[in-house]
Amino acid sequence: MSKARILFGLLAMICLSGCHTPLQWDTFKFSDPGWTVWNGQAVWRPTRSMPELSGDLTVAVNTNGQAFVQFTKTLPFATARLDGKRWQIEFPAGDRLYSGRFPLPSHFGLLRLPAVATESPVGKHWTKKVDLDQWELQNVGTGETLRGYLNKP
Numbered sequence: 145m146s147k148a149r150i151l152f153g154l155l156a157m158i159c160l161s162g163c164h165t166p167l168q169w170d171t172f173k174f175s176d177p178g179w180t181v182w183n184g185q186a187v188w189r190p191t192r193s194m195p196e197l198s199g200d201l202t203v204a205v206n207t208n209g210q211a212f213v214q215f216t217k218t219l220p221f222a223t224a225r226l227d228g229k230r231w232q233i234e235f236p237a238g239d240r241l242y243s244g245r246f247p248l249p250s251h252f253g254l255l256r257l258p259a260v261a262t263e264s265p266v267g268k269h270w271t272k273k274v275d276l277d278q279w280e281l282q283n284v285g286t287g288e289t290l291r292g293y294l295n296k297p
Contacts, residue, residue, distance in 0.1 A: 169225050169227075169232065172204065172206075172212050174204050174212075176206075178208055179206050180204065180206075180261075180297050181202065182202070182204075182261050182276070182294035182295060182296070183201065183294070183295050184292055184293045184295055185293060186198070186200075186201040186215060186291065187290070187292060188215060188254070188288075188289070189287070189289045189290075191286055192286070192287025193287075197221070199215050199216050200216045200217075201214070201215055201292060201294065202214045202216075203260075203294060205258045209227060210225075210226065211224075211225070211227075212224070212225055212226075213225075213254050213255070215254060219237075221235070221236075221237065222235050223236070224252070224255050226248075226255065226258060229245060229246055230243065230245045231243060231244055231245075231246065231248055231255055233255060247267070248267060250268075250269040250285065250286070251286055253270070253288050253289070256272075260272065260274055260281065260294070261294055269283050269284070269285055270282065276294045276295075276296055277293050278291075278292075279292065279293065
């Protein structure tokens with residue numbers, strides 16, 4: 145094998161194995177102006193084949209488009225952040241992090257909860273029955289369901 149091929153191979157590996165820096169998020173301070181925070185309970189079935197999980201729910205929405213959602217069962221089970229341009233959802237127990245830019249993906253119903261709290265459209269692929277005292281989201285394609293209640297602030 146010629147030195148040129150080896151050099152080309154090494155350069156290709158370096159160029160194609162670039163790094164990806166995770167999105168950086170500001171710390172949300174819910175005491176700052178513009179935030180509205182709802183607390184409640186939810187039952188979540190991530191897919192048709194998984195069992196339901198019940199837990200505590202916090203949904204916070206800012207007038208500037210930022211939002212925060214946390215589903216906990218003693219410890220945080222899932223935490224989502226949105227800023228109107230990008231989204232992120234983290235599952236600490238499995239050390240999994242997913243992120244992207246808007247529009248929201250068709251899965252991850254937790255990302256739809258700021259829309260439920262503000263009584264806004266939740267997006268295609270989702271059906272909703274909304275009253276903050278008793279709401280339900282369903283993705284017919286994936287079988288994901290979320291139902292629960294949020295206390296009015």
